[in-house]
Amino acid sequence: MAGTRRRSGCRDHPGSRLPRYGNALKSALATPQRQDHDIGMRRVGRQAVATVDMLDKVVKTRSGDQALRRTFIVDSALAAREARTRAARDRDHGCQVLSVDQAAARLAGGFLQPIPRAHLQDAIQQALADTDIGPLNPVRELPGMTRATTVTLQRAWDADLDLANGDARQRALAALDAAACARLRPSMRRPRDLADAARARLAHAPAVLGPVTVHRVPDLPPIWQPFLTALAEFVTVDWIPGSRPAPDWIPGTAIRLAEPEPATPARTAVSCANARHEAIEALRWARELIAAGHARPQDIAIAAASPADWDVHFQAMSRDANIPLHFAHGRPVVSCGEGQVCAALAEVLLNGLTQDRVRRLVPLLHSQCGRLQDLPSAWTRVLPRDAPLTSARLWRTYLARVTEWPDGYDFSVELIDLVERLELGPEHAGEVGEALLSGVSRTIWRQALAEGPADALDVTLQGLRLPDEVDPAGAIIWGPASTVAGAPRPYTRLIGVTSRAWPRRHGEDPLLPDHVVRQEDLDPVPVPERDERDFRALVTGASTSVVLSHSRRDAEGRQLGPSPLWPDDVPVTYLERARVAEHVMSEADRLLARPDEFRQTALARSTRACWRDWHVDEVTAHDGLIRANHPIVAEALARPQSTGAIQRMLRDPLGYVWRDILRWEEPAADEEPLVLDALSFGSLVHAVFQDATRALEAGPGIANANAEQIAGAARTAVERIAPDWTEKYPVPPALIWRRHLRQAEAAVPAAFAAEFGDGGPGALPDQRSLTEIPFGQTGWRDDEGSGDTPPWDVHASVQIPDTQVTINGRIDRLDLSGDADAAAVVDYKTGKLPKGRIEVRGGKEVQRCLYGFAVTALLGGTPVDARLVYPFADKALTLDDPAATLRTLADYIDLGRQQLLQGLALPGDGTEDKYNDLRFALPGDAKDRYFRDKRGLFRARLGELVDAWSLP
Template sequence: MRGQRLRAARTRAQGVQIVDIEQLAARLAGGFIAPLDDDTLRAAIQAVLPGTPLGELDTIKDLPGMVGAAADTLRKAWRAGIDLQARAGDHARLAAMAALERAVLAQLPPGMLHPPALAAAAQARLAHAPALLGRVDVDGLADLPPCWRPLLLALAAVLPLRWLAGPRPVPAWLDGSAVAVERSAPCAPARSVVSAATAQHEAIEAMRWARALLASGQARPEEIAIAAVTPADYDDHFLALRSDSGLDLHFVHGVTVAASRDGQAAAALADVLLRGLSQARLRRLATLCAGGAGLLGQLPENWTRALPADAPLSSAAAWTRLLDRLGTTGTTDATGATGATEWPEAKALGATLRAVVALLSRGHDGAAEAGEALLGGRALAIWRRALLAGPAAALDVTLAGLKQDDGLEACVCAAWMPASALASAPRRFVRLLGLNSSHWPRGRAEDRLLSEHIVPAAELDPLPVAAADRRDFGIILATTESEVVLSRARRDGEGRLLGRSPLLHGQPDETYLRRNAAPAQACSEGDRLLARPDEFARLPQAEAAQRCWLDWQRTELTPHDGLVRAGHPALAAVLARPQSASSLSRLLRNPLGYLWQYGLGWRAPEDGTERLTLDPPSLGNLVHLTLDLALQALEAQGTQGTQGTEEGGLAAASPQRIAAAVQAAAAEAARQWEAGEAVPPALIWRRTLEDVRAISTTALAASQGRLPAARAFGEVPFGGMAPKTGSAVPWDHQASVEIPGTGLRIRGYIDRLDISGDGRRALVLDYKTGAVPDTGSEGKEKPFVLNGGKELQRCLYAFAVRALLGDGVEISAALLYPRDGVELVLDDPQGTLDTVVASLRAARDALLGGATVIGIDSGSDYDDLGFALPANAKAGYLRRKLAAATARLGDAARIWEAA
């Protein structure tokens, strides 16, 4: 109708009103009468369904899709002129639909009438029709539903009424009536038939065709139409192509709400309510609602800085613990503990987040309240429509089916539309898609609630869908002036062959469109370059990609393998930073990964999902936290119990005291962990805590009595690291620790440090929660020292302790494996340090020399950045390049073979 209104405006047709049949009937009915719209009908059905007895339909009325099915069935019955109340006794299903109809009509606003009542009200005022309406022309219609036919025939008796059929078929019920039928000869457009590879290829070819028409000047945008009987099969393709090509392609039937930011906000809220709270889901929802009128719109842009990045926060309890720990006043807590993070911009956001979490934790039962509180504007309107269209438990399905206007004007744009719309609003240039068997025409389908044996399909739907598809196809051919292209797909999305539509019989011979053929007119820049590889190959980006690919196939090292210019400032900068044992191990065994992680800041993406069990690094962190808390408690008890002496700490603790301290520490560690980290299901979590307690008890008891009157320290910072707790530190933790002869500074936390009462001996322990590496043969353990550069903690921590406590202290360093009861003592700390120093010096020189290449650990199972290497790197790339990389690293690679 918008096109007809534009034409009337251009011809200055004063006094002409363009309306549909329902609007005409409402005007004739008078007063404030309005036709029943779909949204009001669905809202009424949803309101009355729970309380209306529907007999055998009671078992399905709460299922997703029931509201839509009931609305479709009622519309069909009303349009077909079926009196459900009169036929309620014919069948139990008809009685149920009659009961639903009564409840729905009682629920409608005053003045809003369904089609049969509206037609009857209009016929009652036929005497006013000449003055109200004047001459009436029916244009663009091939038929009218039975409920409106008596009204139209009655109008023809009291005023001039023309049926402008054009080349369309004239319905038989107009024969012998007073309606003046005006016909015209059918058009004779140029016809062609093409076959594309798939539905996506069909869409691409359609956009190329439209672009060619516009570029050649043959057509204006408003003269071009692309249509199919089921446009939903192609909507996603055309949405992507419209964005890529820059063409204004109007979706006559609307676009899915999820294609807009407002629709995405509603979908994000549904995702949280239906699938549960998580940090990732709440972050996404907050981002889409930023700046809006809801609660989330009150949060500042950087509010997420206060959240632990890796914590899933997948329950309301986890959020509550986190908010309790962070506080709600915008300041740290009274103790000054480092765990109390300050809110950004000093705003008290805890109360807002608590309210948000309380709403979201209710799930879909609180969908209405959550939408009103969190959404605003169009997003809230979409949310309300979704709640009207189906139950809250099916919001994701409902939102996926909702449509909205795309904001483009059909009168000045090329159009993508259903074939039925094109049949009533023809255009000069038309391309019809999906002309495959069983696709066009479609097969007959029974009504979902009134089956064939209850009401014959010919009565409920006088024009079956298959007949309507054939009629629309004929009308489109007859009303298109210049060109019609008939298109079909040869295969479906799964590669199955598709047959031809019977409508293609008698049409011109089919043109086979190759998917990789160069089009005469590309629809976008990407399409042009993809179809013309010679042109793409001349681009700098393509040349660089080609050189990279060829370099990867060579055995020698190239800049595409990590070689950079010597003395690059980025390399010097990353080496000048304080290092950890882990970073230095990566420098020795994977220089390229070292640069990626510590120089470029790359990190493997975190999925944020709740794991069934803790992964090994997480379990190790939990054990270390428990050991630190237990050690603090034991040392504090010993100090208090011996009036200032240090003899009563861990060194003198009984097994019962150790067990009690571990029990309390594990409970506190679990509380802290639950506040900000992933927690497995309850049963597995309890078993995990039991394992943590057993490991911790063994670890604390393993080294008792090693040093006389020893005092034990846990998680001891050095090299500038801040203490994790308020416990005592045996040295200046801000003091710099440099590895001699390398120019590298180190820092970190020592898991356990015992210092004898006289201060002349020290024991460094590094806890390992995994199993002892198998470095021997025939299943026998073989003690290792550096393990190819994987194990640097003992040596580096021993050096750090000597540097901070002085050369007069005798240092012993060991790895402790509590699970296996194994303690691996470093026999020759100085000799091992000399080996490490030489290797680190060589690795530093190689890196500064530009050798940021792969190492022995590149692409291994534990290389979390292995995805950045060429695809299937183990099978090809690493085998080709490792020998050259080893030679380029020189002395730095020798440590790979060290025991």
């Protein structure tokens, strides 16, 4: 029964009910109501105040008049959580932990509350739009104006400045202050209003607050000093400075000042290579304390003056180390799923629509915001992977062509609605975010728009933070020194103690600089002084040990020196970045400390073998030696080869394996390029040639057309091709795109003049020209062709004489004489004209020779003229002896095939080409050392194939 009475009494005690009733009524009053409910809400408010006052009077202990309640005043959220945890462990049911402004609001009654920063920032953003702020009007639209105004007003409130009676700038801020406060809830009051209301109700302080303890607060803003002084006349106020110095204004008041806590922690100092190394050493130190049983996670703290430079390292390393780490200053929003969906949305709005950006955004909207729930998991299958899809029009065009939908569900309406919203751009970021986001993501989006303009969303999101969900009561604390100093721990490590970072430099307020308001009045304790005070508090506040750490280099490699606060009497230990630590922080760190164990892993064996093979004077498997007669290689060589594959077989056997067997390829870019690359521009020119040739062949023919007809056909071809090209491929900005189109248009008359003019090879008798003619296509369907009707069986196999290699491809242009007794194949080249004689150019120009042979074989022995046309050099070159060139080329092709079957997939002359897209897979020093040391070995193994690289 006694136990039952204790539980019932504890549950129903007024001291327990009061916070619950007060919070419920406070939440109800804080809910925005319609204007027609104002009278009713005021009545409820009066009744609630009366109820709270009544409960205040009965909160007494059973034995006497001593108040059960007592109040702890702290200066940070971390200190508040630590104090509440301590009170819970001590079963201190009457303890309430508040900041000084919360304590004043509690005493003022009427459910008043301080103005939260987020609400003030929203109100200022709204007020800036329609408030005349005089001399500040020119900067109202600048990025960061809302945040700067918020900080300035809070400083002015804390300093108790009279802005309304100042100069023009101060009066402008006073007008903005009034406009913003008018948009806040009636319960939200400025510090001056709360302080005055609280001082009017000091008689209720014994019942409402009880004895007050100010715990480890460095100082109070000037606005709160008179309030606390007056409060000490009614209740006991104890100021416990801890390891911090006591403020100068306390002596002479009724506030009882406790003596500083004496502490002589063991001090050590270390020097690390850089910021990342400091984070590694900090977690090693923490794990050593925990593993040795000296400390629990809740006994350890790591602090920096400004922790931003280390956040990314600690976030990644704490996961790898599996050590609970509480970010006292909050975690970056972009590190969580809710922030990632905001970042993905901002990327699309700021940088434009692309397929990759939408592919990234849609799953995040699905998982974080519950949008697009009806989309099947295979929704991306309906999109052509290489299409840019850079506008809503292109999305509508492609989705309209889809005939088979995953799961039989047509979801084009949802996708088109999404991309149409995304196409609105940053000007409509607010409405797009409200429509697509929800929950925490929407809150983050609103806060980012309040912090700065929509055009700066990518920067603003990186600076936002969310409260850390890791409970500090069972975790290591990581955060700014000003926060950690209010809740010190026995084992503390200070990092970044360099001359540039600790103490930080003091700067003027951006809206109230020193020539307007003295910074001593606006900020009585400057930043450098605060940093020095926090440093001293942390160094002397750790009851057991403190470690000082600084970096020798910053992120840009500049040398750093220790802070002027660095103690001279503590010897410094220099730690190497690659040192083997006695205690490690993660599995990777453990393997680094145990090289013998790491050597046994498959990754280490493979890496070590690769590194050794790249440096020994012999040809190894990591250079390209593979198993002889490898079934995958044999299967690939049995397939029809493109002319590009033949070129790689001759000049780059290793590249042939990578591209044509392993199917490695460069990722296709779907963003708009600044200019078209050489390959894309060449494809554009070929498309214009194809369209213009067809148009001319429908009339006089390309050999008989005059200059005006050719120019008109080229112009018409560009007009037809440009819209279709923009739908299929990424194009540069409009001005550069038009320049590319003019160049492609000019290439047509120049090429035909070089080919059919004086000095050119000329036209065939009664010539007719065909474009995009396929051959050797085993799986070809008649509806796949985009060119003219082929004069042969497209499925017929074309085998190079005296080899087992078959080829396939598409001929850019095929010219046939009227009686089909003569033919010509034409290959357009948009690059520069090489110097010297051009036959196969060391294996670079095999296409026209192989295409010429294919035409001869498919037409039953018709002689073929193989031509190279350089439109921008006004040159048309013919192959002097196609048969002899083919015989020579066939010998080398067969040799290349045999060597691949023998396992010699080695780097060749083409591997060293600076335009080789797969050079990233080669050693990092390939150009400076690898090829220099091993080129001779490769050529010796490739034997006669090397001679092909010197062919004219």
